Amino acid sequence: MKNISRKILLNPGPATTTQTVKEAMVVEDICPREKDFGKMLDSIKDDLVKIVHGVDTHHAVMFTASGTGGLEAAITSAVPKGKKILVVENGAYGTRMVKLAETFNIEVVRYQLTYGDYPDLDQIESLLKNNVGISHLAVVHHETTTGMLNPVQKICDLAHQYNAEVIVDCMSSYAGIPIDITKWDAEYLISSSNKCIQGMPGLVFVIFKKHLLEKIKDTKRSFYFDIYNQFTGFEKTGQMQFTPPVQVAYALRTAIDEYFIETESGRWNRYEENYTILFEGLASLGFEFLLPDHQQSKILLAIKEPAFPNYSFDSMHDYLYERGFTIYPGKGAKEATFRLSVLGDLHKKDIEDFLKCLEEYLFKIKTLKN
Ligand SMILES: Cc1ncc(COP(=O)(O)O)c(C=O)c1O
Structure with missing residues (x-):
């Protein structure tokens, strides 16, 4: 396969992938209704549940x-x-x-916070207590x-006290x-093929408690995104109901294999090390962060837009992009920020090289004549 130049994506997915994940997409043509392809999808489904240690309790559907x-x-x-969510x-x-639920006329109880404020468990509890009919x-x-x-663990514990099932977006x-x-x-966990699992975009999966299958059989709001139909259809035929992204599935198979080789702790340690190098490097360049340390995922940093003379996000983006580094704007947080993520196939040297390039940009704007 031709050598593809490596770009350092510091946006939070679709992530930088390994050469082998890219290569996994170049496969012989295959009809996705063939048994060989079905077996491969089945192995992906099993492994998706294994990654979160739910083999005995949960199913996955893609x-x-x-x-x-x-x-x-x-x-x-x-x-x-x-019922309400x-x-x-x-x-x-x-x-x-919220918008998604409202689109389907599902009644929503909103616990609305400024983007970047930490949830207060007492307030969640009082919403659960004071609203009749919250099922999720x-x-x-x-x-x-x-x-x-x-704080998902605490939120799950609280929801269960009030008989509400929990849907966790773990994208x-x-x-x-x-x-x-x-x-x-x-009860439900959702993620996609193109973030920390380090595959290509195009597949999403829902991991859900096995016993819920019968319970949701007749809910039926969506034709395409119906978990019951999609899951039971696959069980019967070994095929997805509608055309799957064949090459993306092969890439995901390889990405999962690479996850197991790296191991759960190996991946986390790599992300955490990259995060620490990034955090310390940015701090030494004079940047400040939106969140206190103890609230950080250590996967993504929201960085306050600096007041450096001649700085603009766009000029910084373009300077870095031309040199192989992609950075990401903010998304309505309580203060103006831009974002950098370490998710993906990134290594210590990538982050160090990025910091050097960023330093060059800062030097350049400092020495600009106004
Ligand atoms: C937390 C979270 N939820 C959901 C999504 C889904 O977005 P998309 O449909 O663009 O993949 C994303 C994507 O970045 C995300 O970060």
Whole structure:
């Protein structure tokens, strides 16, 4: 395969992938209705559950979509008609779940916070206590808007006390931050093929408690994103109902193999080391951060837009982009920020090279004549 130049993506996915994941997409043509392909998908499904230690308790189902498709599948399949969903909304992805539920006329109880504020468990409890008919609570594990790691374990415990099932958006944490779904006891977890699992975009998956399958059989709000139909259809035929992204699935198979070779702790340690180098390097260049340390996911940093003379996000972006580094703008956090993420196939030297390049940019704007 031709040598593809390596770009350092510091946006939070689609992530920098390994050469071998890229190569895995170049396969002989195959009809996705063939048994060989079905077996491969089945092995992916099993491994997706293994990654969060839920083999005995949870199933996985895949859809052809970006991450939002998986949220749509979980919310529209899970919440029974006439029931409500409580959404913890402290970032743009919490708000996305609110909008999604409202689109399907599902009644939403919003726990609305400024983007970047930490959820208060007492307030969640009083919303659960004072609203009759909440059957589900939805929360984002790693809120990619700000880099905040929400307290999912505590939120799950609380929701269960009030008989609410929990839907956790783990889009940008799954396969990066170690998760044990049996400890959380979460009913639904959603992630996609292109973030910490380090595959290509195009597949999303919902991991859900096995016993819920019968319960959601008749909910039926969506034709395409119906968990019951998609899961049972695959069990019967070994095929996805609708055309799967064949090459993306092969890439995901390889990405999962590489995850198991690196190991859960190996991946987390690499991300954490990259994060620490990035954090310390940025701090020494004079940048400040949106969140206090103890709220950080250590996968993404929201960095306050600096007041350096001649600075602009666009000029910094373009300078870095031309040199192989992609950075990411902010997304409505409580202060103006830009974002840098360490998720993906990134290594110590990549982060060090990035910091050098950033330093060059800062030197350049400092010496500009106004
Ligand atoms: C926390 C979170 N939820 C959901 C999504 C899904 O977005 P998309 O549909 O663009 O993949 C993302 C993507 O960045 C995310 O970070």
